[in-house]
Amino acid sequence: MGEKLICNNKKAFHDYFIEERFEAGMVLQGTEVKSLRNGKANLNDSFAMVKNGEAFLHNFHINPYDFGNRENHDPDRMRKLLLHKKEITKLFSKIREQGYTLIPLRVYFKDGKVKTELGLAKGKKNYDKRETMKQNDMKRDVAVALKERHKSG
Template identity: 60%
Template sequence: MPKGTGKMIAQNRKANHDFFIEETFEAGIVLQGTEIKSIRAGRINLKDSFARIHQGEIFLHNAHISPYEQGNRYNHDPLRARKLLLHRKQISKLIGESKEQGYSIIPLKVYLKNGFAKVLIGLGKGKKKYDKREDLKQKEAKRDIERAFRERQKM
């Protein structure tokens, strides 16, 4: 199964707008108690989340997993840092690449694969404001071309 396939739960749409994604990695995620039930219910938000390397391990920060409704006292802290599971070679590669100026590790999507929650993380370089404007212009031009093509086919 290729990376990023499975039952999609959440996606970070802002990531492609704010970063040039150069490489992606599939990582497992260490969860506590009722967190997997909340993820299966689709109650996760990646909007302002990021990954950070600490003592040779990668942690996911600011990913909001809502508390499970039937979890009562066994619920978890919604914004806690969660460890990501990667191979040692992948972690060392990310350490080397993310030390360069302007590179960040961004979670792109969360999905279920063979019953396990996986996070697709990307190594991204931040876009400047003019890059974002250029992308919007290209997207709009592509949309106009498709619209004109559809109108032409109707005739």
Template identity: 55%
Template sequence: MISVAKKKKPATNVLARNKKARHDYTILETYEAGIVLTGTEIKSVRAGRMNLKDGFARVRNGEVWLENVHISPYEQGNQFNVDPLRNRKLLLKKREIKKLIGTTQNAGITLVPLRVYLKHGVAKLLLGVARGKHSYDKRETIKRRDQDRELRRVMKNRW
């Protein structure tokens, strides 16, 4: 019998997640963006010392900027550490930026960081184009999730 080798998926290592994003927003579209970081910041990110909870992105002067994301100072970085809450530039293609400019002009649309991960040794950010949920939408999502969980539990016990 001949065995066929499976293709390996590219190595992605999730370093930080924004767990509240999918609860508070309806994600319409996602983009993968690079992040411009300093040397001590990337070391801190690789250690998983990053918080995306209150972060958002904004398009200014044809560039996309990540704001209000906290990257803890690197312990061995001393004088090379920078402000933990500084704005960081996101690297996207020009046509993606133009598309984001058009979509963010609509009322209620925002750019939310979903997760940060390593891809081939480079830090990437998954950026979501999102619309805020109302409280009744959040309750509906929780209700649907509980129903799915109950259905899976019942089906598991049937077999």
């Protein structure tokens, strides 16, 4: 069946070095899934934490479902992430000891189920961000030059 992207976190790649990636399921209510099918979600400023051996996603905004009634969900509630115990233990130790952060990179449907791609990330300093921007500009310039050279050749 494949994957259908719901939303992604472009800012994460600008602000963090992504060291490792994990796929996690998410515990959701019915109206949240319906709203996600309409693409009404926002990952800005969201992050994941490990508490009491469980992983949770904070600040993940899912707009209320348009046709929902009084049973509609709270848009900014904390959502439980579904990971294997070994993965949670590994993440917890890295976050606690080595100064990593757990950032959601994208949310997507995979075989009809909502999945979250989490990145184990380290924060970038301002000079790191400038260096990354410089490298991206150079790659873009090279691509444009190759494209023009290919056209004229």
